[in-house]
Amino acid sequence: MADQELVHLTIEGAPVSVPKGTMLIEAAKQAGVMIPHYCYHSGLPVAGVCRMCLVSIEKMPKLQIACATQVAEGMVVNVMSQQAKEARKGVLEFLLINHPLDCPICDQAGECELQDFTFQEGRARTRYTPTYAKRFNPVEDFGPDILYVPNRCILCTRCVRFMDHVAEDPIINVSERGDRAFIGIHPERRLDHPWAGNVVDLCPVGSLLSKDFLHKARAWELDKTASVCTGCSQGCNINLDTRNNVVVRVRPRGNLEVNRYFMCDHGRMQYRWMNRGDRIEAPLVAEGKELVAVSWDHALARAAEVLRGASGKAVVLASPRASTEALFLVKRLLERFQLTAAFRVERVAGESPLPGVPNLALRGERAPNVAGAALLGYAERQDAGQAFAGAAVGLVLDDGLEGISAEQLRGAAQLIYLGTMLPEAARGARVVLPVANVTEEEGSFVNRDRRLQRYFQAKAAPGMARPAWWVLGELLAQLKLGGPFDSAAEAFAWLAAEDGRFAGLSYEALGTQGTVLPEQRSAKVGA
Amino acid sequence: MGYPHQPHPKETVVLSQYFGEAEARTYDGWVKRGGYAALKKALGMEPAQVTELVKESGLRGRGGAGFPTGLKWSFMPKEKKRAHYLCCNADESEPGTFKDREIMRWTPHALIEGCAIAQYAIQAEVAYIYIRGEFTEPLRIMERALAEAYKKGTLGANAMGSGKRLDMYLHRGAGAYICGEETALMNSIEGRRGNPRIRPPFPAAAGVFGMPTTINNVETLTAVPHILNRGPAWYKGLSLSNPKSTGTKLFSISGHVKRPGNYEVTVGFPLGELVNEMAGLRDGRTLKACIPGGSSVPILNREETESCKLDYEGCVEKGTMLGSGGVIVFDDTADMVYQIMRLTRFYAHESCAQCTQCREGTAWTVRILQRILAGQGTMKDLDLLLDLSEQMTGKTICVLSDSCAAPVVSGIKKFRGEFEAYIKGARKPVLAHA
Numbered sequence: 001m002a003d004q005e006l007v008h009l010t011i012e013g014a015p016v017s018v019p020k021g022t023m024l025i026e027a028a029k030q031a032g033v034m035i036p037h038y039c040y041h042s043g044l045p046v047a048g049v050c051r052m053c054l055v056s057i058e059k060m061p062k063l064q065i066a067c068a069t070q071v072a073e074g075m076v077v078n079v080m081s082q083q084a085k086e087a088r089k090g091v092l093e094f095l096l097i098n099h100p101l102d103c104p105i106c107d108q109a110g111e112c113e114l115q116d117f118t119f120q121e122g123r124a125r126t127r128y129t130p131t132y133a134k135r136f137n138p139v140e141d142f143g144p145d146i147l148y149v150p151n152r153c154i155l156c157t158r159c160v161r162f163m164d165h166v167a168e169d170p171i172i173n174v175s176e177r178g179d180r181a182f183i184g185i186h187p188e189r190r191l192d193h194p195w196a197g198n199v200v201d202l203c204p205v206g207s208l209l210s211k212d213f214l215h216k217a218r219a220w221e222l223d224k225t226a227s228v229c230t231g232c233s234q235g236c237n238i239n240l241d242t243r244n245n246v247v248v249r250v251r252p253r254g255n256l257e258v259n260r261y262f263m264c265d266h267g268r269m270q271y272r273w274m275n276r277g278d279r280i281e282a283p284l285v286a287e288g289k290e291l292v293a294v295s296w297d298h299a300l301a302r303a304a305e306v307l308r309g310a311s312g313k314a315v316v317l318a319s320p321r322a323s324t325e326a327l328f329l330v331k332r333l334l335e336r337f338q339l340t341a342a343f344r345v346e347r348v349a350g351e352s353p354l355p356g357v358p359n360l361a362l363r364g365e366r367a368p369n370v371a372g373a374a375l376l377g378y379a380e381r382q383d384a385g386q387a388f389a390g391a392a393v394g395l396v397l398d399d400g401l402e403g404i405s406a407e408q409l410r411g412a413a414q415l416i417y418l419g420t421m422l423p424e425a426a427r428g429a430r431v432v433l434p435v436a437n438v439t440e441e442e443g444s445f446v447n448r449d450r451r452l453q454r455y456f457q458a459k460a461a462p463g464m465a466r467p468a469w470w471v472l473g474e475l476l477a478q479l480k481l482g483g484p485f486d487s488a489a490e491a492f493a494w495l496a497a498e499d500g501r502f503a504g505l506s507y508e509a510l511g512t513q514g515t516v517l518p519e520q521r522s523a524k525v526g527a
Numbered sequence: 528m529g530y531p532h533q534p535h536p537k538e539t540v541v542l543s544q545y546f547g548e549a550e551a552r553t554y555d556g557w558v559k560r561g562g563y564a565a566l567k568k569a570l571g572m573e574p575a576q577v578t579e580l581v582k583e584s585g586l587r588g589r590g591g592a593g594f595p596t597g598l599k600w601s602f603m604p605k606e607k608k609r610a611h612y613l614c615c616n617a618d619e620s621e622p623g624t625f626k627d628r629e630i631m632r633w634t635p636h637a638l639i640e641g642c643a644i645a646q647y648a649i650q651a652e653v654a655y656i657y658i659r660g661e662f663t664e665p666l667r668i669m670e671r672a673l674a675e676a677y678k679k680g681t682l683g684a685n686a687m688g689s690g691k692r693l694d695m696y697l698h699r700g701a702g703a704y705i706c707g708e709e710t711a712l713m714n715s716i717e718g719r720r721g722n723p724r725i726r727p728p729f730p731a732a733a734g735v736f737g738m739p740t741t742i743n744n745v746e747t748l749t750a751v752p753h754i755l756n757r758g759p760a761w762y763k764g765l766s767l768s769n770p771k772s773t774g775t776k777l778f779s780i781s782g783h784v785k786r787p788g789n790y791e792v793t794v795g796f797p798l799g800e801l802v803n804e805m806a807g808l809r810d811g812r813t814l815k816a817c818i819p820g821g822s823s824v825p826i827l828n829r830e831e832t833e834s835c836k837l838d839y840e841g842c843v844e845k846g847t848m849l850g851s852g853g854v855i856v857f858d859d860t861a862d863m864v865y866q867i868m869r870l871t872r873f874y875a876h877e878s879c880a881q882c883t884q885c886r887e888g889t890a891w892t893v894r895i896l897q898r899i900l901a902g903q904g905t906m907k908d909l910d911l912l913l914d915l916s917e918q919m920t921g922k923t924i925c926v927l928s929d930s931c932a933a934p935v936v937s938g939i940k941k942f943r944g945e946f947e948a949y950i951k952g953a954r955k956p957v958l959a960h961a
Contacts, residue, residue, distance in 0.1 A: 048725040049881040051922055062921045068725050090918035094887035127911055132894055155880060174720065174880060177703070179890035181880035 009075040024066035024077060025053055035079050036088055036117045038095075038204050039156040040067035043261040045165050050156050052091050052117070056081035063087050085121060092122035098135040098179060099205075100151045108206030110219030114154060137182050142172075143191030145211050145265065146200060150182040153207040159183060159199035166262070166356030169193045183207075194352035194362055197265040201251055210249075212269070217243045225458035226253055226512050228445050230321055230438055231267035232363040233370045235447025237513070238263060240271070240439055240458040247271045247439055247458065255513055258451065262354060264362040273437075280422050280434035281463025291432060296464065300471075303431040304478035306414045307333070310392040315340045315412055317384045317404075318397040320367035323443025324452065325491040326435075326468035327369070327376045328499065329483075330397055333476055337393065342381040343373045344399060363448060368438075372446035375501065375517075388412040397468065398435060401425045418468055434465035441467035442488035444510065446517065453514030454507060500524050532786050535805045539765065541775045542749050543791045546633045552668060554675040557636035563681055565752035569644045570689040575605075577648035581751060583759035585766075585773035589626075590616055590707075590744030591821065591850045593772075593839040596751075602731035603649045603739050612735045613646045613654035614716065614742040617669075618700050618707040620659055621821035622873060623853030626777035627745035629789050631658070631665035634749070635672035641748030643682065643693050644755065649741045652692045657712050660700040669697055704877035708925045709742045710734075711879065722879045723925035744851075750774060767795030772838030776849075780806040782856035794849075795841065799833035802856055812858040816942070820850020822870050823930030825937035826863075846937070863942040864949055865957060867934050868896035874931035885928035888919040892935060899949045902956030909939055909946055 004019040011024070014031040026042070028035050038050035046068050054063040058076035063084055066077075078084060095114060103109040137150035157174060160183065164170045172191065175184030185191065191199070200210045222241040229236040229250070236259035241249040250271050252263035283299030284291040294302075314337030316330050331341060346366040353361035374380070381387060385408035388394045394412030401409075401423040409415055409425055417429040420437045435441075440461035444454045461467070469491040473483030485491040489507040496502040501521045509515065531547065534540055550556035557563070569577050582597025603611060615638070619627040631638060642654045658666050673695060676682045686693035698716050700706050706715045710724035713735040734740020754762045766773045772794040781787045784806035792801065798819055808814060817832040818824060825847040827835060835845045842849040857866065875889035892915055895908050916932035923929070939946060948954035 046725070047881075048924060049883070051882050051884055054922060065725075087918065087922055090915075090922075091883045094883045094891070094918070097887055097891055128891065129894075129898070154883070155886065157881075177705075177880050178875050178878040179880070179886055181886065 007071045007073050007075075009071050009073070009077065011077045012079050018071055020071070022071050024055065024064075024069045024071060027071050028066060028077070028079065033079055035066045036121060037067060038113060038154060039158060041158050041202060041261070043166070044158060044161045044202070047157050047161060050091065050154070052088055054084055054087040054091075055079050056084045088117070088121050089123060092118050093126060093128075095154050096122070096126060097128040097132075098151075099154070100134060102152070106152065106206040107209050107214060108152075108203075108219070112206060113204035135179060140185070142185055142208070143196055145197055145268075146191045147209045147211055147214070148183060148185075149207050149209060152205050153183060154205055155181055155183070156204060158202040158204070159208055162199055162202055163191075163193070163196075166198075166354060167193045167195050168355040194266065195262060195264050195354045197268050198252070198262045201261075213249050217241075217248050222248065223458070225439075225456050227438070227455040227458060228368055228447075228453050229263060229267040229270065230368045231264070231270045231366065233365045233368065233448040234259070234361065234363050235368060235445060235449075235451060235453055235514075236263040236267055236360075237453065238267070240274075242439075242458050245459045247274045253512075257513065258447070258453075259360055260357050262357065262360070264352060264354070266352075266362050274439045276421070277462075279420055279462045279465065280432060281465060283434060283464065284422075284429075284432035286428075286430050291427060291429070296466070296474075299431055299433060300474050300478060303416050303433065303475055306416060306430050307393060307475070307479060310414060311337070313338045313340070313391045314393040314395070315387045315391040316342070316378075316395045316397065317387070317399045318343050318373060318378055319399045320345050320365075320370045320373045321438065322369060322373075322397050322468060323438075323441070323488075324369060324372040324376070324446055325443055325488060325495060326397060326472060327373055327378065328495045329469060329472035329476060329491065330395060331376060332482060332498075333472060333479070334393070334395065335481070340387050340391070341376075341378040342384045342387055343370070343378045344382060344384050345370050345380060359449070365448075368447070369445040371448050371450060372444075372452075375446055375450075376499075385409075386411075388415075396426065396429075418471060420465070433471050434463065435468040435471060436461035436465050440465070441469070442507075443467070443469065444492065444507075444514075450517045450519070451514050452502075452505065452510060452517055454510045454512065532788055535790065537796075537800065537805060538791050539775045539793045540791055541753055542630060542634070542637070542746065542777060543789060546629055546789070548633065551634055552636075552672065554636065554672070554679055554681075557634070561756065562636050562752075563640055563687070565755035566640050566643050566647075566681070567687055568755050569647055570687055570691065574648045574650055577644060577755070580759050581648070581754060584754045584762035585759075585771065586747065586750055586754060586762065587772065587839065588744055589746035589750070589776060589852070591621070591823070591848070593849060596743060596747055599731070599743070600645065600649050600741055602729070603741055604731075607650045610653070610736075610738045611649055611651040612738055612740040613642060613649060613651040614709070614712060614730075614735060614740055615642050615654060615656040615745060615748055616707060616709065616712060616742055617656050617658040617662070617665075617745045618712060619662075619745070619851075620704040620707045621823060621851045621853055622870065623779060623781055623818060623855040624821045624851040625779045625781075626789050626852060628659075628662055628665055630745050630749050630777075631662070631669055635665075635669045636676065637749045637752065638669070638745055639672055639676050639682070639695065641751040642695060643686065644751050645741065645743060645748055646693050646695075647691060651741070652694060654693070654695045655698050655716050655735065656695065657698045657700060657706070657716060659707075660702045666697065666699060673697060703879075704873075705879045705925070705927060708927070711925070712742065713740065720879075722881050723927075725924055746777060765793045766838075767793050768836040768838050769795060769840040772840060772849075776837070776852055778837065778852045778854050780854045780856065782854075783809060783812065783858035783861065784856050785809055792837065794838040796837045797833075798827075798835040798837050798854070801837065801854065802832060806854075806856065808856070808858055812860065814856070815859050815861055816857040816863060818847075818853070818855040818934070820848045821853035822855065822873065823926070823933060824848040824850045825933045826867075826941060827937075828941045862957065863938055863945045864896065864900055867938040868893060868900060870934050871896060871931050874927060878927055882923035882928065884919045885923050885931070888915050888928055889931045891915060892919075892931060896935075897958055897960075899946060900956060901958040901960055902949060902952065904946075904950040906947070906950055908950070909943070913939060
C-alpha cells in the first residue's frame with residue numbers, strides 16, 4: 001500500500017498522527033482517550049445519533065460528534081472540556097428518564113455502557129419528577145436466542161445497522177417516532193439469521209438479551225479467556241466467559257483479519273460440551289479384561305512399553321480439534337513406524353456467510369484445526385475404522401470413535417487411547433490417557449486461511465487429565481525422542497525448530513491475534 | 528395578496544398576483560399571463576449565466592434558513608459527471624405557514640417554471656417536487672398542471688424544443704413534519720425512513736440517491752421566473768431595510784387577527800404594520816406576542832414586534848428569525864404557557880427519534896409544561912426547562928430540538944410572569960393532570 005497521508009492533531013493535550021479521513025473517535029483511541037459513545041461501533045456504519053461523543057474543538061463554536069468528524073491538520077480537541085462534559089451529562093440524563101433502572105435484575109449490569117458512563121460522567125440524581133410515567137412496552141421474543149426489552153432500549157440503532165449493513169437481512173427497524181420509538185421487527189420474520197446473535201453483543205445496554213445466557217451469571221463474576229472458536233474451520237477469535245470453572249458464555253473477540261467483531265450463532269453454542277462431566281479423570285491401563293485407574297507414571301510407562309515393543313505399521317486417528325502441538329508430537333512419537341495418519345471431520349453442506357465481512361462464514365467443515373492436521377500430514381479418511389487393520393500400534397487422539405467398532409479397533413495389535421471421554425469402543429485399549437479439552441489447555445489451531453492462532457486456558461482440567469502436549473512430551477521423553485515439556489510454549493518451540501513451515505514463530509510472536517503461515521515453505525528445517 | 532381578502536395597498540404583489548384566478552392554473556391561462564417566457568429565456572442562456580442572474584438578484588431561501596439561492600446553485604459540480612437532481616421542498620408543515628400551499632393551489636405553473644429553470648441552471652435532468660401528504664388539493668392541481676406541461680412539450684425529453692431533458696416528478700409525503708428537513712426529505716424520496724442525515728456530505732456533494740442535489744423551497748423557486756423576466760436589478764431594488772435581503776416575501780398570518788391570510792410585502796417591511804394594519808387585531812384587543820417566522824423561531828413581545836423589520840437581519844436583530852414567514856399573532860387573551868406547551872407537543876410528536884436530546888428532551892419539556900399548567904409546577908421547573916433547552920440547542924443532527932427549545936426559552940424570558948402565575952397559584956390550573 002502507498003504511504004498514507006498523515007494528519008497531525010492534539011487530543012486532550014496528546015499529539016497524535018493518524019491517516020487522513022480518520023474519525024476523531026478512532027484518533028482519540030491512539031491518544032489513549034476513550035470518548036464515551038453509544039451508537040458508534042467500529043464494525044458498523046456511523047449513525048451519529050446518540051450524541052454522546054460530543055467534544056469541543058478549538059475554533060469551532062459548536063460541539064462536534066467525534067464519531068462523524070474527520071481529523072484535520074492542527075485540530076485541537078478537548079474531550080473533557082466543561083462544555084463537552086455538560087453535554088454528555090445531558091445526554092445521560094435524557095437516556096435515563098425513560099429507562100427502568102432495573103440494573104439489579106438486568107443481565108447487562110456490570111458490562112453496561114449506560115451504567116458505566118453514568119457512573120463516570122452522569123448526574124447523581126435525575127431531575128425527572130418521579131411521578132412521570134416511564135415509557136413502557138412489553139418484552140418481545142425476537143428470535144430463537146434473542147429477547148428484546150424495549151424499556152431498556154436507548155435506540156442507538158446498532159442492532160438495526162448490523163442487520164441492515166452487515167448481516168444484510170434488514171428485518172428490524174426503528175418503529176414509531178419521538179419518545180414512543182422502539183425497535184420493531186418484521187411481522188412475519190424472526191431474528192434467526194445465522195449471525196443474529198451479534199446484536200446481543202452489540203447492544204450497549206440490556207435491551208437485547210441472549211435467552212441462553214439469561215439470568216445465568218452476573219457480569220462481574222465472569223472470567224474472560226482468549227480462545228478460538230471450535231465450531232468450524234474459520235477460526236473466529238472468541239472469549240470464553242467462565243464462572244467457577246464452568247464456561248457459561250462464548251463471545252466474539254476482535255480480530256480484524258478474521259472475524260472483525262462477530263461470530264456466528266453456531267459457534268456461540270459450542271460450549272456445553274466443554275463443561276461435560278462424563279470425563280476420564282485418571283489414566284487407565286488394561287489388567288485382564290478390565291481397565292484400572294493408575295498413576296501417570298504407571299500409565300506412561302505402560303504406554304512407552306507398548307511403543308517400544310512394537311514395529312512395522314502404526315495408525316493414528318487424530319481429532320481435528322486437537323492442538324497443532326499435539327498433532328505434531330504424535331507424529332514424532334510414531335515416526336519410526338510405517339505410519340498412517342488420519343483424521344475425520346464433520347462436514348455440512350453449504351456455508352452461512354456474514355455478507356458484510358469479506359471471507360467470513362460458518363464453514364462446512366466443523367472443526368477448528370483441519371488445516372493444521374492437513375499441514376502436518378494427516379489425511380482425511382471417513383473410513384478411518386478400516387485403517388487399523390494389520391497395524392502393530394493404533395493411537396487415537398481424542399476422536400470420539402463414533403461409527404467405529406471395537407472390532408475394527410482390534411485390527412491394531414495394541415491400542416493407546418488419548419481422550420477426554422471414554423467411548424465404549426475404546427475399552428479394548430491397552431492404555432487410556434486422559435487429556436484436557438480446548439478450554440483446559442493452551443495450544444494453537446491453524447484456520448482454513450493458514451492463520452495460526454493461539455488459545456488460552458480458561459479452566460482447570462478435571463481430575464488427573466493433562467494437556468495432550470504434556471502427555472505426548474512425557475512419552476517422547478521415555479522413548480528418548482524429545483521432550484518433556486514444561487509448557488505448551490515449549491512444545492510449540494520444538495515444533496517451530498523442527499518444522500520449517502513454523503520456523504521463527506513463537507507463542508510470544510503469535511500473541512492474541514495469530515499470524516498467517518507463509519506459503520511454500522518446506523517442512524524441512526533450513527530449506 | 529391577502530387572498531381571500533382584497534390586496535392591501537401596502538403589499539407588493541409579485542408571486543401572489545394571480546391568487547384567486549382559477550384561469551391562471553391552466554397552461555393557456557398561465558401563458559396568457561406571461562408564463563414560460565422566463566424558461567424559454569433561460570434555455571437560451573448558459574446554465575452558469577442563469578445561476579449568475581439569481582446570484583445578482585440577492586434571492587435567499589424562503590424555506591427558513593435564508594441561504595443565498597444563487598450561491599447554493601453554484602455549489603453544484605460545474606462539470607457534470609453523475610446525475611444531478613433538483614428537489615423542491617413543498618412539504619410545507621411548519622405550524623403557522625401556508626404560503627407554499629397557496630402558490631401551488633393558484634399558480635402551479637409558476638412553480639413548474641421555477642423548477643425547470645433551476646433544473647437547467649444546475650444541470651439536473653430530474654426534479655422531485657416533494658409535496659406534503661395532507662395537501663390533497665394542491666397535489667391534484669399540481670398533477671394536472673404537470674400533465675399539461677408535459678403535453679405541451681414544456682417538460683420532457685426535449686423541453687420547449689431546447690433539446691434538453693427536463694423531467695419532473697411529484698412525490699407525496701406521508702405526513703411527517705421532519706420530512707421537510709432537506710436530508711430527511713431526500714431519504715423519504717429514496718423510500719427510506721425520513722430521518723435527517725449527518726452532514727457532511729452536503730446535498731451538493733451527495734444528496735438524493737447519493738448524487739449532487741440542490742434543494743429549494745417552493746416560494747424561492749417561484750420567484751426565479753420573475754427575476755429572469757424583470758432582471759436581477761429590479762429584484763435587488765425590492766429592499767426596504769437591509770441590502771442583503773431583497774425581493775418580496777409571502778407572510779402567512781394566523782392567530783388573533785381579523786384578516787388571516789397570505790400577505791406579500793417587500794422584505795424589510797415593518798412587522799408591526801403587517802400585524803396591526805393589514806391583518807388587524809380583533810376589536811378592543813391589544814397585541815401581546817408574535818412569532819414572526821413559523822413556530823420554530825423565538826417569540827417576540829409587543830415592543831419587539833412593533834419595531835421588527837421583516838428581513839433576515841432585522842429579525843436576527845430582535846433575537847428571532849425570519850424563518851418561513853409564518854406569522855402567528857397572540858393578543859392579550861392568549862395564555863402563553865398553554866400556547867408554548869402546545870407548540871412543544873407538536874415537536875415532541877414529530878421528533879424523528881434519532882438524537883437523544885430531541886427524542887427525550889422534547890417529550891420531557893412537554894411534561895414539565897403540562898405540570899405547570901396543572902398547577903403542580905415549581906420555580907425550579909423554569910430553570911429545568913431552560914437547562915433542558917440549552918441541552919437541546921445546537922447538539923443534534925437537525926434543528927428540530929432547537930426549534931422546540933426556541934419558544935420555551937423566549938417564552939420564559941419574555942412572559943415569565945405567566946409561568947409564575949401558574950406556579951404560585953395566581954392562575955387557575957387549566958389541565959387536570961400533569
